[in-house]
Amino acid sequence: MRLGLALLGSGAGAFRVKDSMSRLAHAVGIESHRGQVTFTEITTTSFANGTFRTEIGETRRAGVDADKIDRLREFVRGLRPGMSVEDAHAALDEIESARPLYGAVANMLAAAFACAGFAFLNKGGLVECLVVFFAALVGQATRRQMMHRHMNHFGVWMLCGALGTLIYTSFVTALNWFGWVDHNHQAGVISAILFLVPGFPLVTGILDLVRMDLLAGITRLSYVTVLLASTGIAVWAVSASLHWDVNPSVGPELSPVVLNLLRILASFIASFGFAMLFNSPLKVASAAAGIAAVTNTGRLLLVDHTAIVSQAAVGLAALFIGLLASLLSILWRYSRVTLSVPAVVIMIPGVPLYRALTAMSNGEVTSALAQVVQVVFVVCAIGVGLAVSRMITDRGWAFDQDTTRTRRIFTDVAAR
Incomplete structure (x- = not known):
């Protein structure tokens, strides 16, 4: 949710938000993840260990930050299975602490x-x-x-x-x-x-x-x-x-x-x-x-x-x-x-x-x-x-991609 709201508040499109959340979900051990994204809100459900959790998040700071989008994109591209939640929070802390490039x-x-x-x-x-x-x-x-x-x-x-x-x-x-x-x-x-x-x-x-x-x-x-x-x-x-x-x-x-x-x-x-x-x-x-x-x-x-x-x-x-x-x-x-x-x-x-x-x-x-x-x-x-x-x-983009099937997505991208 934190990753999704950061991307959404930076101006990223819905597919990038959902895809990035799914990749991080798999990296920290979640079996399946589903998300619904609007312009300011995210509803997400995660499945793990025979149970699930649903959460709703909202961002009111609609804006554009291309540098943050690219930083978050690099973070997502570097994800690998077995990542701890603490490491994910630390990486997001570093990204979100970056100041604007221009005064x-x-x-x-x-x-x-x-x-x-x-x-x-x-x-x-x-x-x-x-x-x-x-x-x-x-x-x-x-x-x-x-x-x-x-x-x-x-x-x-x-x-x-x-x-x-x-x-x-x-x-x-x-x-x-x-x-x-x-x-x-x-x-x-x-x-x-x-x-x-x-x-x-x-x-x-x-x-x-x-x-x-x-x-x-x-x-x-x-x-x-x-x-x-x-x-x-x-x-x-x-x-x-x-x-x-x-x-x-x-x-x-x-x-x-x-x-x-x-x-x-x-x-x-x-x-x-x-x-x-x-x-x-x-x-x-x-x-x-x-x-x-x-x-x-x-x-x-x-x-x-x-x-x-x-x-x-x-x-x-x-x-x-x-x-x-x-x-x-x-x-x-x-x-x-x-x-x-x-x-x-x-x-x-x-x-x-x-x-x-x-x-x-x-x-x-x-x-x-x-x-x-x-x-x-x-x-x-x-x-x-x-x-x-x-x-x-x-x-x-040429073919429909199901962002809820996180294991397959992650494996396909890692292979490429």
């Missing part, structure tokens, strides 16, 4: 650079990137303080969304009032709050559904929906009060070579920033950012110069990201999820989503539905691409 300043700068990179990818220019950088910096600092005080996530996302939107609009208005910029920089406001997009639980929720862990997937995606709704309400409230336009901008005119070089740089920065927010080590963050820089730029080139639809391009990019993450996972012994999620998160269409919520609030139903359909197809394409890559590279 407050690095965390805030990661969000700021990631959103600035998003601003360029969303057709923003220098003004949008600079103002988004400052707005996201203050927004992430506020979110960090509120989360450390264990405040309600719905309220945190709503307040930080309103704050980021208000800072962006205030700065652009001030610059315009002094005559330093024109009126063509309003649409960048959405990029200022993209650090609030719950990309990690969104991706793992989709993978839970693919693995047929429906209870975990549905509850995880419900959490994502609540956070997106709270942020969307905040963006709409501020933009409607100030009569602010959130429609797409045209973007700066650049030569194809310069444009694609800047796309590579922006994709690298955005993915690297999100990896830091997920508490990934620098080696993992660099690898994920490198994968994102290549695949995301390739995706944009496919959309610009071929007849392929954007959803198909996203699906192909996600497939290659999953395959590259699997290869690096074998070479470096880091988990695929910590390598792949920062790379795919920059393809999640956060801007169309928040624009759709704003349009819906303004009564523009047709425009809102069109953008919602686009978002749904792109998110599904990401899930399909990652799922196919998992099925190609992992027998446990």
Whole structure:
């Protein structure tokens, strides 16, 4: 239970939680183990010596800690039969005592650079990137303080969304009032709050559904929906009060070579920033950012110069990201999820989503539905691409695996 709650609180998917608990159960002498996992709760039953015990656990600290996921993964991979409960507790004590890899300043700068990179990818220019950088910096600092005080996530996302939107609009208005910029920089406001997009639980929720862990997937995606709704309400409230336009901008005119070089740089920065927010080590963050820089730029080139639809391009990019993450996972012994999620998160269409919520609030139903359909197809394409890559590279995904039969699982993995 302690291992399962540690994984769940770090953002791991349901299959990893159940599989890891079963492996540890066998290692300490339990004959059979069954678990049921949601987004915040675990119900587990263990059988040994002709009896059983059922326990229910809950974690309220829903978050993402990629470094802890990898540490727990290495602990599970090193399990062998005959391990004592005391040794297991000692190993978990050591893992849970590890401090975050990045301090407050690095965390805030990661969000700021990631959103600035998003601003360029969303057709923003220098003004949008600079103002988004400052707005996201203050927004992430506020979110960090509120989360450390264990405040309600719905309220945190709503307040930080309103704050980021208000800072962006205030700065652009001030610059315009002094005559330093024109009126063509309003649409960048959405990029200022993209650090609030719950990309990690969104991706793992989709993978839970693919693995047929429906209870975990549905509850995880419900959490994502609540956070997106709270942020969307905040963006709409501020933009409607100030009569602010959130429609797409045209973007700066650049030569194809310069444009694609800047796309590579922006994709690298955005993915690297999100990896830091997920508490990934620098080696993992660099690898994920490198994968994102290549695949995301390739995706944009496919959309610009071929007849392929954007959803198909996203699906192909996600497939290659999953395959590259699997290869690096074998070479470096880091988990695929910590390598792949920062790379795919920059393809999640956060801007169309928040624009759709704003349009819906303004009564523009047709425009809102069109953008919602686009978002749904792109998110599904990401899930399909990652799922196919998992099925190609992992027998446990290609075939149904019963995590309750711990002895067989443990023996099969040890043999490999």
